[in-house]
Amino acid sequence: MTNKIGTTDIGNTIEELLVELEHCTETERKQKILIINGILKEMKKEDFKSIFSKKLFNRINSMIEERKTQLKNAIYLLKQIGYYRVLSRMWNNSFDLSLLKERIQKMIAKEGKKKEMMDDKFMVDLCECYIAHSYDFPPELHSICIPCLLKVALNKDGSEETQKEVEMALLHLSCFKYWKKIPEKFYLNEIKEIIQYHQKHQHLTQLAYRFAWKFLTDRLFWNGNLEDVIANELLFVREAAKELEELTRSVNWKRKEEEKVKEVNNVEMWLSVIDRYLISISSWDEEHSGLIFIIVSVFRAAKEKYKEISKYCIFLLGNAAGNMAMDDDALLKGGAIDITLEAIVQLDSIDNLFYECLSFFDYICEKIKMKTKNELEEAKRKETKRKLLEKMEEEGYEDIFTSFHTISKDYVNIYDI
Template sequence: MSLSDADKCEKGVQTMTRTEQFSILFHEQEDCREVEQMQKIEEMNGLIDEMNEIEFKSIFTKELFDKIYRMIEKKILSLESAILLLKHVGYFRELKTIYLESIDYSLLSERMKEMMIDENEKKKERNEKILTDICECYALLIEVSIPKKLLSIVVPCLLKVALKKDETDEAQKEVEMSLPALGNIGFWEIEQKLYLNEIKEIIEYHQEHQNLTRLAYQSAWQFLMNRFYNDRTLEEVITNELHFSKEAKELKDLSKYVDWKRKEERKGEREAKEVLAIWRWFFVIDNYFCFCKLWNEELVGLINSFAQMLRASRDNYPDISHQCLYSLRSAAEKRNVEIDNFLKSGTIDAVLEEIQQPTINDDIMWNGLLFFLIISERLKEEDEESEVKRNATKMKIFEKMEEEGYEDFIESFREMFDFLNRYSVNQLSIIISDYFLNA
């Protein structure tokens, strides 16, 4: 080939889209030996890292996963080559929090289930690496819950890898792959003996040595919080042994790297990563707010982080603002958070500011009104022994509402009765001050 021909060829490759380049490399697998397959898959993985969500989903369809299954069965594609690709696909999906259900009902998904069971039953002849690789691929890629019969295989297998403390790059890469796979396991009830000591050790070791990436660490918490859904005995471990509220203070640190004044579509690559990390913490923290009833002083700091982020994200990140308000509403429902803590943390101020905005959507107004409805109902329910404290708290809230434009605030409640009735909420007194002064 002449130099000019080579230049033309190079230019042609550059003008192809990433999805086109990926498709060509994928179809070339059928005519390659294993070494060449591995090389091409490394190129494919590099292309995946540059893809956006639309490109990624357009490539990884049910049809493609069925094709991979047939290629493995016909020995066109080696299992090792397929694992190299599938692990990367799953990790990328978790890193970018992309919802990808195309594999769930594919032939490849069914085959991976069979392979895990078959390999596990070999006992002495079992290939631990192959079993681990398949467990990781399956758990990273699946969107629906893992079948319960597979949990006793998948969970111990992945935890064994995640517990490795070998500081080599290869060992650390395995750890970083196994934890997002664990974090993707749904809300199945799992016996504590299968996971609790191990996941505690992983979290505590990171707290001391900072050995995990943010995704891996968040995934460890996500796995534990998913267990909390069915097992309330984990409250003490999560709250007072592992100090979750203190760890989730990273929300405050993450928010420092986000330019909240810049429109979301203009954010840079690092900023986009920080926003994704914030969303992953949201998923974990929501479980905590929903299920935990134990009080811990560290919880005030966590609530304060949400209040600060609610203010910061208001103009250009409406989804984050809405999520913050929803989480604060969930926190208000928990009797383990004293109402006075919402004053100390600045939450009352932040929610007042939010629902007095000149333009506001129904979801924001709904959650803001419910926040105050919950607070007011709780102020009425306190026992008699706390009457002095209760009245003092009501007076503080009243004063705060006066400072922030009390009359306008009361009027905004009156104007929202049609809205409340649409949602079948009619318990709110038209004299709002009754809740905070005379309840």
């Protein structure tokens, strides 16, 4: 099936599949799901919202009430759709506005109060379906859904089926937004065990490992105490640099951006995890320069064919520079200033990338201006300033910034430091 199928036809196909699932064996059910997966792979992002609308979710809810389909089948199908939706980053809030969300939320809350929950597998399906489609996740469900999914993710069986279940569980955990405050008691020991076991035995898929890190680093937003666990116990910088370096080498960067493949998506995902970490950390060491260097390497690899990724690298480095704990000298050593200057040299007009570059230098210059009474720190500040100005004077960078100054009111006066 291709995009030539209308959105109404796709909605009807989903409803028809729900009816057909009532009389399927497990094998047949998986085959039916493959039909939906085929449709999703051909679907454009802009079509997703119109297809998976409040109307469709309400219709599925009515089918459950009218006993045209069992709740289990609806949840199973929607979970598969949600998995693809999360991977493809096709977001909309239609589910949050639907009666189906109310039904599932009440069921999870009700079952969570019981001493003995319903069938564990179905409870996992309920939680994963809800998380994958809901943008707004109420705190009262944290104590139910997070332990439920972590129990699945702790399964150390190396079979392909188990690996997929673990990946699904960790993917849905990674959907918890960074601004959601989640108590450590619901996750910390378990997520540490998952990450440390993989570091020893390499039993997770690449995606699963990335999802585990995303869930944990997102928690830094509310809980700075996790920094020691993440950086020192779990060695995030080393692990992230290794994963990103391997992925960067595996990508065929000569492909056009519209031919984006799984490896490129994985690079973007790891960059987003690293971004959250660099924004949040409160201390800095030499090892972080290596992480900056890997980000610089991604920029250089992607800049010809994958301009969105190269722009994201500059954005990420700007966020790092904006962190007051970040050592500007390390950004110099890691090559961040070099590639930002290169990016500006290659621009022939004002665009979003230009402003990302200016933000980067703005952050650095503001910190270099901040004098200190500590003699060692003041000497280091002056040395970093000297190195930066030397960089700016190479290859005529002063003239380039001055030319942009004539057309940009947001020009940052690099030399006023």
